[in-house]
């Protein structure tokens with residue numbers, strides 16, 4: 001099922017399907033290893049639309065809510 | 077020959093740089109330590125070669141200012157040492173592949189090698205060398221392992237000029253390489269890895285943050301006060317003072333030179349906080365009042381920096397910081413500001429937009445008191461009771477929040493989204509901690525002490541010619557009328573432009589009430605930045621924004637100071 005990264009629950013995994021941002025956002029995310037096909041795990045989501053922390057490979061990355069909404073994942 | 081040190085942020089480039097060149101630079105466990113560039117020299121086979129520590133970058137296609145600098149450097153270099161985090165090949169090798177496509181020899185330093193074993197990571201070095209067609213040297217910035225091999229491999233490195241690939245192809249290749257060379261054995265969840273995740277979770281994280289900040293504050297005061305009480309004050313009182321008294325006698329206990337070197341005597345003896353001569357207060361203020369807090373603050377900050385806690389604080393405060401027109405990362409420069417505003421404002425370079433940088437720098441310069449100011453505020457208000465000190469901090473906190481809120485409303489543009497790598501917690505290596513602490517202490521002694529001495533001397537000379545009397549009369553409507561301070565306080569407020577600590581020290585001469593001390597402390601913190609901060613604001617923001625920022629500071633300092641005078 002496709003959903004936004006922000007909708008993943010704690011410890012839920014998903015495979016990145018698409019990034020719906022402009023080039024700038026996509027570039028910055030790609031550089032950190034957030035690219036379609038990679039597996040991501042939600043580590044925590046902050047309340048009040050705060051950042052989402054995920055794990056990709058061995059890296060933990062915190063992503064602002066607005067940016068995380070643009071990342072679409074295929075939840076398992 | 078120019079050697080470039082390149083790699084992702086936070087992979088240990090600064091530490092490797094120190095190892096290669098013998099120049100100590102400050103390294104920390106968060107992305108963005110190296111924002112400018114540093115250069116030094118190392119010996120390769122008896123010849124001296126230039127080494128440049130390039131700001132960390134994830135890719136050669138620049139996405140922010142620091143990364144733009146990185147790709148420019150590449151054009152000037154002769155050879156690249158690509159520092160790679162061995163515990164995170166998946167992300168690091170992308171830049172490596174990009175570098176290998178360039179027409180420049182590349183040596184790969186597989187750093188943090190010491191960390192791989194207990195993380196259950198095994199890397200087939202020979203296979204990696206074959207796949208990359210480049211020398212790969214396992215290194216540890218911590219122990220110095222592999223540094224010699226690294227230097228030796230530089231001369232034999234050849235440019236491989238692999239075919240240019242598209243982004244997808246590169247990531248595909250990274251995946252294939254990692255799969256072939258890396259073996260992960262199952263590892264048990266270490267206890268502090270659980271702590272690692274707890275610190276970004278809302279409730280646990282909040283409690284942890286409060287606990288960490290409160291205990292840091294407590295320990296900083298404890299160490300600072302103890303250093304003063306048991307070491308530095310006795311040193312000055314028992315050893316230095318007898319010599320000074322002899323000198324005072326030789327100079328005849330009064331007169332022009334006595335005034336400059338020793339200052340005024342109180343009941344026939346020197347008062348280190350009030351005499352205000354070069355050799356009395358001029359040395360006592362920086363060395364016995366400020367230095368102890370510099371030592372304790374940077375000791376604690378060093379630990380917090382190196383464990384990797386700060387990026388977690390950034391995540392936790394992100395939502396709040398957005399209300400101030402910033403994102404969570406801005407908390408890192410802000411924390412540095414409690415040490416000294418100058419490196420703090422430099423550190424705002426990691427923020428993406430000019431708008432953010434303006435807001436962050438202005439907030440730091442106005443509402444974040446540096447260690448020098450804080451030490452003096454403790455010194456001045458400590459005897460009057462903790463609630464006065466709390467009042468100063470509370471006022472500054474309110475100003476910080478309100479001003480950020482207003483600037484966010486007034487300035488066009490949005491605050492960009494946070495995007496930050498959360499480094500693993502690491503045990504801070506003692507050797508690096510001590511080395512970093514020493515660098516910062518030395519920085520304070522070299523940069524601050526001469527300015528304080530010069531300021532004290534100039535003030536004394538001007539006093540002698542009665543110039544301040546005239547200024548005090550002219551400005552008295554503002555100083556006495558608005559702030560409720562005696563008109564002589566203007567001298568301290570002017571001195572604040574040079575050094576906040578010396579200026580606050582001058583307030584001690586005026587026998588002020590606690591309320592006046594609170595007003596004076598708040599005013600001095602908020603008003604004109606000290607000259608060093610002024611210079612860095614100028615170079616970082618440009619003239620126009622500097623003027624805006626300073627105008628804000630002066631207006632706000634008078635308004636808040638005046639308000640405090642009315643309501644207290």
Ligand SMILES: Nc1nc2c(ncn2[C@@H]2O[C@H](COP(=O)(O)OP(=O)(O)O)[C@@H](O)[C@H]2O)c(=O)[nH]1
Pocket residue numbers: 084085086087088089090091092102103104105106107108109110132187188189190191215216217218219381382502505508
């Ligand atoms: N265990 C271990 N820690 C290291 C090593 N190299 C660097 N560090 C630590 O990793 C952190 C980042 O290092 P730094 O040099 O600031 O990284 P830079 O941002 O790439 O310059 C610091 O806290 C260092 O103490 C290493 O080889 N082993």
